[in-house]
Amino acid sequence: MFSMTKVQISSVITGYHVYKKKQPIGTVCYVLKDKSNVHDKESLVVKNSDSQTIGHVPATPVTLKSTLNEVLDISCSAIEIKCEIIGTPTLAFPPWVNNPNKPGAVIPCRYTIEIPATMAPNVKDIMCKHLGYDLVNDIVKFHEVFTPPTSPSQYPDSPDWKLYRNQIISELLKEVSGDQIKNIHSCHDYVDISLRQKEMGLNNNVCCKCNYVYSLGNRNCPNCNHDPKYNPLGYDPYKRTPSQHLKHPPTVTVGEPCMVNPNNEEKIGIVLEHLREVCNIPEQRKWLVVWSDGIPYLFGMRLQQYVYVCSSCEELVDTRKESLDDHTAKHNHDNSINFHRAFSDFIFRPGPCHIELNMAKCLLNFCWPILLLMVSALGFRTKKALDVVKCGTDHHRSKHILFTLFDALARELLLTHVRNSLESGAPVSLESFNDWVRDSVVDPNYLYLFDMCFTFLLAFKLYNEGIRKNNHEVVMAARIFFAPLFFAGNHPKYQELHLRDLCDRVQYPPELALEMKNTESFSVSGEFNKGQGADFVHEETNKFIKSFLPPGVPNAEIWQRVCRKSEMLKNLKDKCCSDLSQSSRYRLPRMDNKQLMMQRQVRSYLASPVNQKPHVSLSGETMIVNKHFAKLGTLKKNVKKVELIELYYEMCSELEDQLADETVPEIETDNIDTV
DNA sequence: CCATAATCCCCGGGAGCGAC
DNA sequence: GTCGCTCCCGGGGATTATGG
Numbered sequence: 069m070f071s072m073t074k075v076q077i078s079s080v081i082t083g084y085h086v087y088k089k090k091q092p093i094g095t096v097c098y099v100l101k102d103k104s105n106v107h108d109k110e111s112l113v114v115k116n117s118d119s120q121t122i123g124h125v126p127a128t129p130v131t132l133k134s135t136l137n138e139v140l141d142i143s144c145s146a147i148e149i150k151c152e153i154i155g156t157p158t159l160a161f162p163p164w165v166n167n168p169n170k171p172g173a174v175i176p177c178r179y180t181i182e183i184p185a186t187m188a189p190n191v192k193d194i195m196c197k198h199l200g201y202d203l204v205n206d207i208v209k210f211h212e213v214f215t216p217p218t219s220p221s222q223y224p225d226s227p228d229w230k231l232y233r234n235q236i237i238s239e240l241l242k243e244v245s246g247d248q249i250k251n252i253h254s255c256h257d258y259v260d261i262s263l264r265q266k267e268m269g270l271n272n273n274v275c276c277k278c279n280y281v282y283s284l285g286n287r288n289c290p291n292c293n294h295d296p297k298y299n300p301l302g303y304d305p306y307k308r309t310p311s312q313h314l315k316h317p318p319t320v321t322v323g324e325p326c327m328v329n330p331n332n333e334e335k336i337g338i339v340l341e342h343l344r345e346v347c348n349i350p351e352q353r354k355w356l357v358v359w360s361d362g363i364p365y366l367f368g369m370r371l372q373q374y375v376y377v378c379s380s381c382e383e384l385v386d387t388r389k390e391s392l393d394d395h396t397a398k399h400n401h402d403n404s405i406n407f408h409r410a411f412s413d414f415i416f417r418p419g420p421c422h423i424e425l426n427m428a429k430c431l432l433n434f435c436w437p438i439l440l441l442m443v444s445a446l447g448f449r450t451k452k453a454l455d456v457v458k459c460g461t462d463h464h465r466s467k468h469i470l471f472t473l474f475d476a477l478a479r480e481l482l483l484t485h486v487r488n489s490l491e492s493g494a495p496v497s498l499e500s501f502n503d504w505v506r507d508s509v510v511d512p513n514y515l516y517l518f519d520m521c522f523t524f525l526l527a528f529k530l531y532n533e534g535i536r537k538n539n540h541e542v543v544m545a546a547r548i549f550f551a552p553l554f555f556a557g558n559h560p561k562y563q564e565l566h567l568r569d570l571c572d573r574v575q576y577p578p579e580l581a582l583e584m585k586n587t588e589s590f591s592v593s594g595e596f597n598k599g600q601g602a603d604f605v606h607e608e609t610n611k612f613i614k615s616f617l618p619p620g621v622p623n624a625e626i627w628q629r630v631c632r633k634s635e636m637l638k639n640l641k642d643k644c645c646s647d648l649s650q651s652s653r654y655r656l657p658r659m660d661n662k663q664l665m666m667q668r669q670v671r672s673y674l675a676s677p678v679n680q681k682p683h684v685s686l687s688g689e690t691m692i693v694n695k696h697f698a699k700l701g702t703l704k705k706n707v708k709k710v711e712l713i714e715l716y717y718e719m720c721s722e723l724e725d726q727l728a729d730e731t732v733p734e735i736e737t738d739n740i741d742t743v
Numbered sequence: 744c745c746a747t748a749a750t751c752c753c754c755g756g757g758a759g760c761g762a763c
Numbered sequence: 764g765t766c767g768c769t770c771c772c773g774g775g776g777a778t779t780a781t782g783g
Contacts, residue, residue, distance in 0.1 A: 332767065363762060363767090426762085561761070749780070758771080763764105 075181045079132055080174035081114050083123035084157040091153045097122055099136060099149035110137050114151050123175060139181060150180045232308065233526060238498045240478050245486045245496045255487045259667045311537040313591045313599055320592060320609055322634040325627050336367040340411055355413045359602035361422050362561050368416040369568050376407040384410055418565050419603025420535050420589055426562050427528050428466045430553050435473065435520060442666050443469065474529055476666035477521040480674050513684065514677035524553050538599045540585035
């Protein structure tokens with residue numbers, strides 16, 4: 069298929085005061101090299117379709133001109149640079165003023181470069197070089213936000229886990245087989261070269277694009293000028309998932325603080341009462357969605373499930389301690405009384421970011437046998453540093469490490485098959501890879517990493533994508549595929565949470581389900597790929613409020629005061645800082661080198677997967693994946709799981725009762741708050 | 744019927760763990 | 764680092780079994 073990448077840059081045409089050729093808005097002109105200009109060999113001229121000169125590409129800032137020049141150079145002018153007039157001529161304005169005393173006139177315009185897919189990477193690199201990575205990314209983001217995508221989404225409409233996985237695998241297969249350099253005896257790629265360099269004691273870098281070996285002192289590859297630190301232009305790590313963000317970003321308001329630590333059921337009860345009061349339940353609104361961390365969520369759900377209010381004496385009855393009949397008998401109520409659930413006006417939802425956090429912890433735990441060596445190669449050498457990585461204290465760091473691990477592992481896992489196929493001349497395809505893994509591979513190490521990578525790490529990645537883009541189906545697909553790891557590890561809280569949440573989601577009436585799907589995550593900034601769970605929105609607000617607290621231990625009164633005035637403070641801060649501070653730019657280093665390092669380490673570990681080998685960790689110790697496996701067989705753990713199963717049946721029976729009743733509660737879909 | 748031993752049950756303290 | 768939950772363990776009282 070012939071595809072084009074389109075890049076648009078808003079700028080101006082200079083020199084209107086010289087040529088005085090006014091063009092109607094929307095006219096499309098062309099950028100050509102101006103060979104006749106003796107003053108400036110680099111000069112670029114803009115001509116309209118009648119070959120009349122309109123003006124020049126601005127010389128300052130120099131980056132735009134040199135970018136376009138180089139683009140024309142590498143393509144031998146095969147790439148056409150168009151220029152659409154988007155405004156009427158005006159006096160030159162910064163940054164396009166050469167001489168403040170003698171300002172010229174400029175025409176606002178938009179330069180459009182259409183790049184054939186084959187050349188796109190080169191052009192991107194050029195643009196990154198001249199315009200700077202940040203700026204280029206901004207342009208692309210600009211483009212993506214304001215022009216609706218015309219090509220069908222890469223991700224299918226009905227997201228299917230297998231499809232996603234297959235797509236990733238086939239993309240990677242293509243990439244890996246493209247990387248291989250075949251000579252008569254064997255294949256090799258840049259990882260092999262790097263490995264060899266390391267064996268020889270040389271500390272050289274290998275360019276992952278052109279296999280050029282260069283010393284670590286250089287930042288860019290001297291051969292192809294590829295900068296390993298930056299992503300190519302338009303790199304969107306979440307491109308497979310379509311964004312489903314709401315059109316209007318939510319407004320965040322801060323309510324009255326409630327001064328209890330929500331760490332047991334009693335205190336959660338207090339918080340809920342407080343919420344009821346603040347939100348005027350049931351007068352102003354009937355119900356409320358409450359997002360919370362994992363533990364408060366569980367407490368809340370338990371309260372909702374077990375605690376009833378007696379209509380006669382208005383006392384709370386906890387059915388875990390005292391059955392409803394007992395209560396009736398004890399207080400001598402007659403038969404006319406009834407019970408209703410004490411917290412039925414709340415809908416609890418677990419914070420997606422906390423789930424993600426615990427996913428990361430769980431993965432780190434299970435990947436530890438192979439991660440240990442890699443991470444120490446990355447620079448976490450002391451025991452304390454390693455512990456920090458292992459416990460996942462710094463979520464961003466662990467996330468990054470896990471993503472890099474996925475990239476590295478995925479490529480290495482595919483490598484053997486790709487090389488086999490290249491040698492035998494068979495085409496490399498997804499089906500053949502799947503067949504090969506299923507039929508030929510017996511090495512437990514390979515299979516362990518295969519499952520880890522293409523099920524759990526992938527699920528983690530997918531979950532992250534789903535949250536960023538507020539895509540409900542993707543999030544749920546990822547969670548369901550990740551869940552087994554929670555149940556295998558020692559994560560009692562999140563096992564129960566997963567179960568309760570799933571049951572809850574099934575039970576939502578249709579209108580509510582739709583609303584819930586739309587609000588899986590929120591993008592407060594309104595950007596299409598920066599959604600995050602309501603829990604982190606809250607934590608950010610919290611951080612903001614904390615920044616206004618006076619030094620020292622804050623007391624309740626100060627908290628209250630800051631919360632009540634937080635909106636004013638926010639406005640104030642925005643007004644004061646908006647002109648001074650730079651907007652935060654979007655950047656995501658690709659960690660080429662770290663990935664290379666990981667690939668180097670795991671390569672020998674995964675060699676010859678068709679042979680039976682003992683199951684060992686990367687450093688060669690016999691594998692006990694983690695200590696929880698050893699505990700798994702014990703009775704107590706089983707008891708815990710039996711309890712969960714009982715809970716599940718209980719919930720199912722309740723669901724059946726509700727279905728039998730056929731009463732769908734009345735709901736309002738507007739005015740959903742998050743707390 | 745009594746004395747003693749064995750067993751059960753309850754409870755509090757402490758350690759470990761998970762979550763924040 | 765803190766907090767709460769759970770588990771474990773030992774102590775002590777209550778109950779039960781056993782033997783004389």
